[in-house]
Amino acid sequence: MALSEEEHKVLEGIVGPQYITRDPIIMESYCQVWGNKLEFGDKWHRPPAAVLLPGNVEEIQAIVKFCNQAGILFKPFARGFEYVATYLASSRGILLELKRLNRILEIDPKNQHAVVEPFVPVYQLQDAAGKLGFYVGKPGVGYSASCVSLACCHQEMTISQLYTSGYGRNVLGCEWVLPTGDILNLGTANRKGGWFTGDGPGFSLRGILRGRAGANGGHGIITKCSVKLYPWYAKAPSECELKREPGQALSAAQLEKVPDNYWVDVLTFPDTERMLQAARDIGQAEIACLVAPAYMNTGFHEEGNDEQWAKLKESPPDLGKFARMMPVIVNGHSSRELEYRRKAVRAAMEKWGGWLEPEWNTEKVKAQIFQYQMWSTGVPGLRATGDFMLSTQGADGSVEMQLAYRPVEFQALQPFAAAGNVLHPNMGMSYRPMEHFSLGCSGGIATDFDPWDPASLAAGKEYLEIVYDPHGPCRRFGYANRGAMMQVEDVNHIHERWGPIYDRADRWLQKVRNMLDPNRVADWSAYIPPEYQERPDEERHACC
Amino acid sequence: MTWQDFIHDMQRCTRCSYCKYIPWRLIRNFRFSEGCPSAARYHWHAYAAGGKFNLAYSLLQGAIDINDSLLEVVYKCLMDGSCDIACKVQQDLEPLQHMQEFRVECVARGYLLPQHQPYLRSLRAEDNMLLRRREERGYWAEGLEVKRVTSDKAEVVFFAGCRYSYDQDLWPVARAAVHLLQRAGVDVGILGADEACCAGRAYELGYEGELMKFAEHQRDTLATVARTAGVHTLVTACSDCYSTFKVLYDKIGKKSDVEVCHITQYLERLIQEGRLRPRKSLDLNITYHDPCHLGRLGEPWIHWQGREYKPVGTQIWLHDPPKRFRRGTHGVYEPPRNVLKSIPGLELVEMYRTREYAWCCGAGGGVIDAYPDFAQWTAAERLEEAHEVGAEAIVSACPWCKRNFLDTAAITKDRIGIFDLVELVERAVGGSE
Numbered sequence: 001m002a003l004s005e006e007e008h009k010v011l012e013g014i015v016g017p018q019y020i021t022r023d024p025i026i027m028e029s030y031c032q033v034w035g036n037k038l039e040f041g042d043k044w045h046r047p048p049a050a051v052l053l054p055g056n057v058e059e060i061q062a063i064v065k066f067c068n069q070a071g072i073l074f075k076p077f078a079r080g081f082e083y084v085a086t087y088l089a090s091s092r093g094i095l096l097e098l099k100r101l102n103r104i105l106e107i108d109p110k111n112q113h114a115v116v117e118p119f120v121p122v123y124q125l126q127d128a129a130g131k132l133g134f135y136v137g138k139p140g141v142g143y144s145a146s147c148v149s150l151a152c153c154h155q156e157m158t159i160s161q162l163y164t165s166g167y168g169r170n171v172l173g174c175e176w177v178l179p180t181g182d183i184l185n186l187g188t189a190n191r192k193g194g195w196f197t198g199d200g201p202g203f204s205l206r207g208i209l210r211g212r213a214g215a216n217g218g219h220g221i222i223t224k225c226s227v228k229l230y231p232w233y234a235k236a237p238s239e240c241e242l243k244r245e246p247g248q249a250l251s252a253a254q255l256e257k258v259p260d261n262y263w264v265d266v267l268t269f270p271d272t273e274r275m276l277q278a279a280r281d282i283g284q285a286e287i288a289c290l291v292a293p294a295y296m297n298t299g300f301h302e303e304g305n306d307e308q309w310a311k312l313k314e315s316p317p318d319l320g321k322f323a324r325m326m327p328v329i330v331n332g333h334s335s336r337e338l339e340y341r342r343k344a345v346r347a348a349m350e351k352w353g354g355w356l357e358p359e360w361n362t363e364k365v366k367a368q369i370f371q372y373q374m375w376s377t378g379v380p381g382l383r384a385t386g387d388f389m390l391s392t393q394g395a396d397g398s399v400e401m402q403l404a405y406r407p408v409e410f411q412a413l414q415p416f417a418a419a420g421n422v423l424h425p426n427m428g429m430s431y432r433p434m435e436h437f438s439l440g441c442s443g444g445i446a447t448d449f450d451p452w453d454p455a456s457l458a459a460g461k462e463y464l465e466i467v468y469d470p471h472g473p474c475r476r477f478g479y480a481n482r483g484a485m486m487q488v489e490d491v492n493h494i495h496e497r498w499g500p501i502y503d504r505a506d507r508w509l510q511k512v513r514n515m516l517d518p519n520r521v522a523d524w525s526a527y528i529p530p531e532y533q534e535r536p537d538e539e540r541h542a543c544c
Numbered sequence: 545m546t547w548q549d550f551i552h553d554m555q556r557c558t559r560c561s562y563c564k565y566i567p568w569r570l571i572r573n574f575r576f577s578e579g580c581p582s583a584a585r586y587h588w589h590a591y592a593a594g595g596k597f598n599l600a601y602s603l604l605q606g607a608i609d610i611n612d613s614l615l616e617v618v619y620k621c622l623m624d625g626s627c628d629i630a631c632k633v634q635q636d637l638e639p640l641q642h643m644q645e646f647r648v649e650c651v652a653r654g655y656l657l658p659q660h661q662p663y664l665r666s667l668r669a670e671d672n673m674l675l676r677r678r679e680e681r682g683y684w685a686e687g688l689e690v691k692r693v694t695s696d697k698a699e700v701v702f703f704a705g706c707r708y709s710y711d712q713d714l715w716p717v718a719r720a721a722v723h724l725l726q727r728a729g730v731d732v733g734i735l736g737a738d739e740a741c742c743a744g745r746a747y748e749l750g751y752e753g754e755l756m757k758f759a760e761h762q763r764d765t766l767a768t769v770a771r772t773a774g775v776h777t778l779v780t781a782c783s784d785c786y787s788t789f790k791v792l793y794d795k796i797g798k799k800s801d802v803e804v805c806h807i808t809q810y811l812e813r814l815i816q817e818g819r820l821r822p823r824k825s826l827d828l829n830i831t832y833h834d835p836c837h838l839g840r841l842g843e844p845w846i847h848w849q850g851r852e853y854k855p856v857g858t859q860i861w862l863h864d865p866p867k868r869f870r871r872g873t874h875g876v877y878e879p880p881r882n883v884l885k886s887i888p889g890l891e892l893v894e895m896y897r898t899r900e901y902a903w904c905c906g907a908g909g910g911v912i913d914a915y916p917d918f919a920q921w922t923a924a925e926r927l928e929e930a931h932e933v934g935a936e937a938i939v940s941a942c943p944w945c946k947r948n949f950l951d952t953a954a955i956t957k958d959r960i961g962i963f964d965l966v967e968l969v970e971r972a973v974g975g976s977e
Contacts, residue, residue, distance in 0.1 A: 025613040028602040029595035034558035143568035238572045249871045304636045306866035385859040386556045420857035450859040
């Protein structure tokens with residue numbers, strides 16, 4: 001439903017005419033995102049009634065307050081790569097693109113934290129912090145992801161958690177515009193004292209702020225956020241020279257060697273079980289800054305699909321072996337510390353029967369692993385087939401639980417892979433440590449599918465039906481969700497269907513949501529609906 | 545290919561927004577991280593290449609029609625191809641070719657941008673896009689003792705192009721280029737008043753018929769002077785002309801047999817052969833601005849005809865035969881730098897966005913004619929980048945870049961030096977006019 005002229009004028013008065021549009025042409029570019037076909041059955045999702053580019057927190061407050069008065073749904077987003085970022089539960093909804101809030105406000109070396117606005121990508125902060133000898137918890141989702149979104153709105157699935165803790169632990173002070181338009185500051189009681197605690201003068205609100213995966217705008221807008229920084233012993237990314245041969249594509253630009261003070265080993269094990277046991281030993285000993293079981297994302301992808309395919313045909317790698325391989329990166333502020341940690345990793349490797357495959361431990365491969373896994377990764381699957389999906393990622397728990405969960409997921413996926421309807425690289429399930437394995441780990445399978453191939457799309461949907469089914473094989477492994485919590489509640493109804501199994505957790509989440517947003521104007525599509533719509537029982541249990 | 549042929553690309557654009565920036569891992573300064581002037585200036589996603597994929601898909605599905613708003617989005621684009629390079633780091637898509645064909649479609653359907661029409665009329669009536677009379681075309685060379693290949697024998701023809709032919713402020717560059725060639729003993733001639741527009745800029749606006757017509761004319765002309773005058777090489781100091789002769793004519797199957805060189809390539813050759821010796825020291829701290837049409841858009845065309853397919857039992861998209869994408873890496877980057885490095889006293893400092901991921905000067909894609917404020921904003925960004933790296937002067941190798949930098953600097957009162965590379969070489973070898 002379009003905004004009225006009066007409503008548009010009010011919003012225009014807040015941000016200025018150049019920073020608001022409701023032009024139907026422009027709106028078409030705010031509703032076409034990868035993943036739509038799987039989620040909504042079409043390239044499009046619902047276009048917004050308007051898009052605004054607020055320039056500061058005062059404007060955001062004014063917009064939100066007006067939305068409360070006028071009953072307009074609002075949703076903020078930063079970089080906008082995920083369909084949950086721009087989807088609105090109602091056509092009478094507006095998007096707030098936060099690209100004008102793009103500053104690193106402070107890097108505090110003494111207290112090891114940085115204060116950023118929402119549009120700052122993690123790679124930018126990584127670089128700025130790196131120049132001062134610090135490192136930021138990194139995403140597994142590409143260079144351009146927003147620091148604030150990761151800290152406040154994204155499921156924890158980074159492989160650097162051994163070193164940087166999970167995203168939820170990295171949120172410190174916040175400036176939070178609640179759905180009512182009020183500002184809530186999380187941080188120290190004395191604001192002049194800085195932003196280095198997330199919990200404020202009273203009880204901690206971080207659990208409400210982000211929970212497991214954040215509310216994705218469902219409980220307001222984070223306009224500033226302080227995130228933790230960790231020691232970094234090498235150059236910043238932009239200070240490192242990346243080599244490529246003349247005429248080579250930019251994708252070939254690589255570090256030539258692992259920086260001093262860092263060491264990369266790619267360990268191989270006889271089986272997944274022993275790989276995970278070694279990962280747990282290394283994690284709990286707190287000697288590594290990154291451990292990535294079965295996560296050989298090294299940027300090995302070639303310039304394009306044709307080149308990639310040719311390489312695979314020329315010398316087919318033993319992909320099955322990737323499921324038993326584990327890159328480990330250690331660092332040290334001195335050569336002695338580095339050497340000690342390196343020896344400790346090797347001891348864990350030997351304890352669990354592992355070894356170093358020479359071809360995966362060359363200087364070049366190690367440098368690639370360092371570059372991609374310490375700084376960021378892309379999503380090459382999107383190039384290969386056009387889309388990908390992560391498996392449920394719901395099953396974070398102990399290593400033993402992951403090992404029990406693994407065959408269930410494989411069994412669910414196997415018929416579609418066997419039919420050739422999904423591209424599953426047979427690399428197995430990869431795992432991310434939760435903290436130092438103190439919270440266990442999460443596991444998942446990244447599966448590529450072609451959303452424009454009816455059979456492949458149907459396979460993707462059927463597969464999700466299995467893992468989203470509260471009465472299905474994943475029931476005992478916890479609340480289902482598409483990886484990184486990328487489900488749309490009014491399509492998937494995850495909370496509604498899984499809440500009853502898990503102590504009515506959905507009801508408590510709904511209470512929190514409705515308390516924060518009494519007028520129901522903060523978009524809930526990637527959080528939880530204020531109430532469930534009445535539907536027949538059979539529809540209530542249908543998936544997707 | 546037509547715009548509809550890019551449906552695969554429209555469907556598969558993920559909205560990653562890589563098209564808005566230079567490739568992330570090559571960012572050196574986040575103040576200068578953006579690659580797409582259009583997205584940077586006009587904010588909305590529609591202005592980026594990814595947004596244009598969205599609009600094209602919506603148009604294809606009948607969800608929207610072409611209207612003034614869509615035309616504005618389509619034409620507030622410099623067609624500089626930065627998006628194309630950044631996108632291909634991650635994807636197998638063709639954003640620039642898609643935008644080109646989208647413009648062609650707008651024109652074919654009769655949706656013409658009014659601001660461009662005087663220039664098109666000028667092209668059709670006077671063979672140039674600078675709103676000048678045809679007979680004035682040879683004025684730039686008046687008094688210059690140089691052969692006319694229409695009547696004299698010469699091995700090399702110097703092709704001035706519209707901007708050098710009609711922009712009097714820039715005549716000294718074109719004349720210097722001829723002087724340098726002569727000084728090195730090159731047997732050079734010009735077409736003078738018999739020269740005509742290459743039509744590369746018209747094509748960028750979506751007028752493919754004009755490109756075809758002028759390409760045929762140029763090919764016939766070059767064939768004639770090759771036969772009658774013995775011309776075997778065309779040298780131009782205009783990057784737009786270079787790209788048109790080298791790339792676009794090849795793309796549409798109208799490539800001439802005559803070798804095509806940019807003046808920077810030819811000067812590099814002459815210096816390496818010792819036929820030109822830049823001896824005079826120029827005490828200047830400069831930065832080099834890669835013209836889009838010499839750099840990424842100057843990369844030779846790669847012909848491909850085939851089909852997309854998925855191997856049985858997989859979902860990966862491949863091409864039969866395998867397709868090599870133009871990634872901008874084979875543009876002309878080293879020759880201008882080598883020439884500059886050969887000049888004593890010049891200190892060359894690179895900007896943050898260089899080579900195939902250089903920021904556009906702002907003059908491309910018809911923007912300088914239709915939206916001059918956007919052209920100047922874009923140029924001002926580049927001049928600020930030049931200042932940021934400590935350059936006293938910005939050097940380019942294209943008259944459109946120099947024109948736009950000069951106009952912008954005059955407005956912003958920027959006192960940075962603005963040169964064409966040819967001018968510096970002429971100073972260094974001595975003997976300027």
